[in-house]
Amino acid sequence: xxxxxxxxxxxxxxxxxxxxxxxxxxxxxxxxxxxxxxxxxxxxxxxxxxxxxxxxxxxxxxxxxxxxxxxxxxxxxxxxxxxxxxxxxxxxxxxxxxxxxxxxxxxxxxxxxxxxxxxxxxxxxxxxxxxxxxxxxxxxxxxxxxxxxxxxxxxxxxxxxxxxxxxxxxxxxxxxxxxxxxxxxxxxxxxxxxxxxxxxxxxxxxxxxxxxxxxxxxxxxxxxxxxxxxxxxxxxxxxxxxxxxxxxxxxxxxxxxxxxxxxxxxxxxxxxxxxxxxxxxxxxxxxxxxxxxxxxxxxxxxxxxxxxxxxxxxxxxxxxxxxxxxxxxxxxxxxxxxxxxxxxxxxxxxxxxxx
Numbered sequence: 001x002x003x004x005x006x007x008x009x010x011x012x013x014x015x016x017x018x019x020x021x022x023x024x025x026x027x028x029x030x031x032x033x034x035x036x037x038x039x040x041x042x043x044x045x046x047x048x049x050x051x052x053x054x055x056x057x058x059x060x061x062x063x064x065x066x067x068x069x070x071x072x073x074x075x076x077x078x079x080x081x082x083x084x085x086x087x088x089x090x091x092x093x094x095x096x097x098x099x100x101x102x103x104x105x106x107x108x109x110x111x112x113x114x115x116x117x118x119x120x121x122x123x124x125x126x127x128x129x130x131x132x133x134x135x136x137x138x139x140x141x142x143x144x145x146x147x148x149x150x151x152x153x154x155x156x157x158x159x160x161x162x163x164x165x166x167x168x169x170x171x172x173x174x175x176x177x178x179x180x181x182x183x184x185x186x187x188x189x190x191x192x193x194x195x196x197x198x199x200x201x202x203x204x205x206x207x208x209x210x211x212x213x214x215x216x217x218x219x220x221x222x223x224x225x226x227x228x229x230x231x232x233x234x235x236x237x238x239x240x241x242x243x244x245x246x247x248x249x250x251x252x253x254x255x256x257x258x259x260x261x262x263x264x265x266x267x268x269x270x271x272x273x274x275x276x277x278x279x280x281x282x283x284x285x286x287x288x289x290x291x292x293x294x295x296x297x298x299x300x301x302x303x304x305x306x307x308x309x310x311x312x313x314x315x316x317x318x319x320x321x322x323x324x325x326x327x328x329x330x331x332x333x334x335x336x337x338x339x340x341x342x343x344x345x346x347x348x349x350x351x352x353x354x355x
Contacts, residue, residue: 002320007344009034011331012049018338019056020063021085029087032118037323038316039309041174043183044119047190047327050334051252052085052116058254061085061115067092074100077109078240083258086117090136094123094265098130101269108266110240114138115259116251120160121174121306127267128162128170131276136160137264139236142245143182145216146230147223150205152216155245156182157232162306164270166280168287172306177229178217185211186252191326236262320346 012030017023029052037045055061062082067089071078077096081089093109100107117123120136127134140155156178163171176182180199188195189211202208203215219225237244242262249257270279287304295302323331335342 001322002346003323003344004320004346005034005038005316008037008046008321011335011340011342011344012046014340015049015053015334015338016056018340019053021056022064025063025085025088028091029085029118032087032122034321035122035313036119037321038313039119039121040312041119041309042324042327043181043187046323046331047187048116048118048183048251050330053334053338054254055115055251056085060249060254060256060258067111067113069096075104075107077107079109079111081111081113081115081263083113083115083260086115086138086261086263087122089114090117090123090263090265091126093263094126094134094136094267097265097267098127098132101127101132101267101272105272106266106268108135108264110235111263111265112237112240112242112260114242114261114263116140116261117263119174120158121162121172121309123265124160124162124174125170125172128164128172130267131164131269131271133164133268133270134160134162135264135266135268137232137236139233139242139245139248139262140182141248141250143217144178144219144226144229145201145205147219147226150201150203150216153246154219154226154229154233156217157229157236157245159228159232163283164276164280165283165287166277168284168304169310170306171283171287171304172309174306174309175220177219177225177232179220179225180217182217185214185217187324187327191324232264235264239264 009030012033013026016026056063065082065084068080070080079093093111097107097109123136124134137159139157142152143156144154156176158176160174194209195211200214200217202213240262243260248261249259270276
């Protein structure tokens with residue numbers, strides 16, 4: 001069974017409105033959440049709706065808070081997210097960075113008082129759609145052990161970069177600094193399946209394939225991933241004044257603590273220093289050289305970062321998305337709890353699954 005993405009967005013929007021999130025913020029949140037599933041990033045999609053709903057309903061997140069600029073450079077900003085929804089404060093900040101980049105050539109912002117904002121590429125792509133290079137980072141609760149350690153000290157700290165191109169479409173890199181996003185381990189545990197070797201270690205520092213035994217995820221590329229995770233931590237917490245991975249509240253902790261996570265967002269206005277069309281042509285040419293280069297044995301196609309996700313998105317527009325039985329149970333539970341019908345099954349004969 002596949003599920004209609006526009007209907008899913010409407011369902012998610014209504015669920016969050018029932019928790020107290022305003023209409024505009026609910027729609028932006030739902031768009032981000034379902035888009036993650038459409039891109040094939042199910043770990044950051046509707047599997048998290050129940051937790052987002054609970055955090056707003058319990059007022060661990062302030063549904064009506066408005067982010068505030070507290071220091072202005074003017075091409076470098078410090079923003080207080082005021083414990084608003086992560087998507088809301090990150091969208092507000094990236095919109096401001098794009099506006100300032102038009103005026104100043106670039107703008108970057110460090111954000112404190114944040115909450116989990118979903119998948120980072122959502123915000124980097126906001127800049128790419130305006131012909132700019134977008135950057136988005138966030139810190140998270142401690143999950144990665146430093147190289148040589150066995151205690152989690154750094155978050156999986158995602159990094160996203162979106163670069164506009166010409167006819168090729170943008171390059172979109174969106175990656176955790178761990179071997180795999182922690183959300184994929186959470187989803188594996190929820191669905192009762194093992195994880196691959198090399199993803200994580202248990203409390204003794206021994207590699208494990210049981211998601212229930214995971215104490216730490218491992219940084220990608222060993223010391224290189226650890227170093228990048230540490231840099232992102234500094235930009236997101238030390239610079240903004242947010243909590244670091246060792247002190248911030250956990251997304252799945254409902255005991256009463258706020259997250260106070262940090263973001264680092266920015267936009268570079270390509271058109272401010274050169275012809276944007278020429279830049280796009282250069283990027284397209286580089287992409288073509290990579291796509292047409294000799295392939296290793298067994299490789300059917302060489303991909304540009306973000307190309308696979310873009311294809312999945314286009315497929316989801318036409319065919320909807322699949323939802324695992326475990327996640328579907330949670331969505332039906334929310335439907336009953338919020339008295340909001342869940343009728344999102346895809347009917348292929350009715351046309352595209354999304355607007």
